[in-house]
Amino acid sequence: MxxxxxxxxxxxxxxxxxxxxxxxxxxxxxxxxxxxxxxxxxxxxxxxxxxxxxxxxxxxxxxxxxxxxxxxxxxxxxxxxxxxxxxxxxxxxxxxxxxxxxxxxxxxxxxxxxxLKAEEDHGHDQSHAKTHAEKGKDDHHGEPDPHAxxxxxxxxxxxxxxxxxxxxxxxxxxxxxxxxxxxYDSELAALAREIRNRLDAVPSDRRKVITSHDAFQYFGRAYGIDFHAPVGLSTESEPSAGEVAALVRQMRDEGIRALFVENITDPRLIQQLAREASAVIGGTLYSDSLSGPTGPAPTYLDMFRHNVSEIAKAFAS
Ligand SMILES: [Zn+2]
Structure with missing residues (x-):
């Protein structure tokens, strides 16, 4: 009953x-x-x-x-x-x-x-040239970087x-x-070792990547890669023409060839950078979100495998 x-x-x-x-x-x-x-x-x-x-x-x-x-x-x-x-x-x-x-x-x-704090080096130094009034709005310096x-x-x-x-x-x-x-922790630890082994072979002058927004500072610190982005920590902000031009100059000067769009952001800014610096977009990195089940990054482990493989490919090209 x-x-x-x-x-x-x-x-x-x-x-x-x-x-x-x-x-x-x-x-x-x-x-x-x-x-x-x-x-x-x-x-x-x-x-x-x-x-x-x-x-x-x-x-x-x-x-x-x-x-x-x-x-x-x-x-x-x-x-x-x-x-x-x-x-x-x-x-x-x-x-x-x-x-x-x-x-x-x-x-x-x-x-x-x-x-990490927003003021760590991540390539939008040009924001220092902004007027005080401009800075008040989209300046995230000193705030914690959430992409841990x-x-x-x-x-x-x-x-x-x-x-x-x-x-x-x-x-x-x-x-x-x-x-x-x-x-699960053992799987994460094993993947971390695998990534380090895979990226250790990349020469230091090649370890530079451009992405849409500053989502990869922690990745960069962990695996020794220098990430630059036209947009800051949050996708809310928009870069000025001067910031975009400075990034194009940097790409040319330093021969940065690893350029990626992100799954969560509008690709147009990166497409513009690619055009202006005569660079080729390496693919899509998964930054703040996984893909759906049929995409290339449906799990946290898959996201790392995918991102590392895309980045390693761009470094090798
Ligand atoms: Zn983000």
């Missing part, structure tokens, strides 16, 4: 969930919301079948300029756990949490990483933070979360 009514109850819940909200929560799973695809993939790796996952900014989406929807607020309202990147990446998340009425834990996946996931060592910290949070929220499956996190 109890079994039957419980089953009916679950069926009713499932119908309700499908009918009234976009995420189809399974009633017996830990309901986890992540803000963007990279965190979603990490949570799926650690949580496995024990979690029901909703990711707010989907494949190829840009979390810098995302505008939350009513469905996002509903997902948060029903969640047991919310996982965010932090470091100012999701400028909209605090308002969304408040609006949704969510009262549970908000886990900052980047907790404990050593954050682009260093696998940081990714391993993210995974440890996520595993701890899942275990605390769902103690019945804590051992499983720890076991899965340990297995």
């Amino acid at each position: 109890y079994r039957l009514s419980r089953r009916l109850f679950l069926a009713a819940l499932a119908t309700l969930a499908v009918a009234t909200t976009s995420p189809s929560w399974a009633a017996d799973k830990l309901k986890v919301v992540t803000t963007f695809t990279i965190l979603g993939d990490m949570a799926r790796n650690v949580g496995g079948e024990h979690i029901a996952l909703t990711t707010l900014v989907g494949p190829d989406g840009d979390a810098h300029v995302y505008e939350p929807t009513p469905a996002d607020a509903r997902a948060l309202a029903q969640a047991d756990l919310v996982i965010v990147n932090g470091l100012g990446f999701e400028g909209w998340i605090d308002r969304l949490v408040k609006a949704s009425g969510y009262k549970g834990p908000v886990v900052v996946a980047s907790n404990g990483i050593s954050a 996931w682009q260093d696998l060592a940081n990714g391993r910290l993210y995974v440890a933070n996520i595993a701890r949070a899942l275990a605390a929220a769902d103690p019945a499956h804590a051992d499983d979360y720890r076991r899965r996190a340990a297995a």
Whole structure:
């Protein structure tokens, strides 16, 4: 009798969930919301079948300029756990949490990483030439760089933070979360070694890459590559004609041949740079978001494999 009514109850819940909200929560799973695809993939790796996952900014989406929807607020309202990147990446998340009425834990996946600042060298020195008034608007100097996931060592910290949070929220499956996190961590560590081996062979004067926005400072620091971008840390800003011209000069002067568009940004600026510097675009790097399941970077591990292989190809050409 109890079994039957419980089953009916679950069926009713499932119908309700499908009918009234976009995420189809399974009633017996830990309901986890992540803000963007990279965190979603990490949570799926650690949580496995024990979690029901909703990711707010989907494949190829840009979390810098995302505008939350009513469905996002509903997902948060029903969640047991919310996982965010932090470091100012999701400028909209605090308002969304408040609006949704969510009262549970908000886990900052980047907790404990050593954050880079926007003022580190990343090739838009020309911004110093701007007037004070111009600078006030799009100047991000001194702010933390949020793209910490682009260093696998940081990714391993993210995974440890996520595993701890899942275990605390769902103690019945804590051992499983720890076991899965340990297995995933070994994969991340192995890939980091592989990348270092692969890129170590590149001569130092070739280790220069142009991308759309400053998403690869952590990657650059970890793997010894110098990234330059016409746009700063957030895709919100736009470069001046002077900044673009300076980057074209730098490309010519330093013979920079590795030029990439990003999956989340408008390619036109990079196409313009390629034209003006007579350079060829090497392909697409995945910066702030994974691809969909049929694309070249559907997982965090795939994203690194793809980006490194594209960059290595451009260095070899
Ligand atoms: Zn970004």
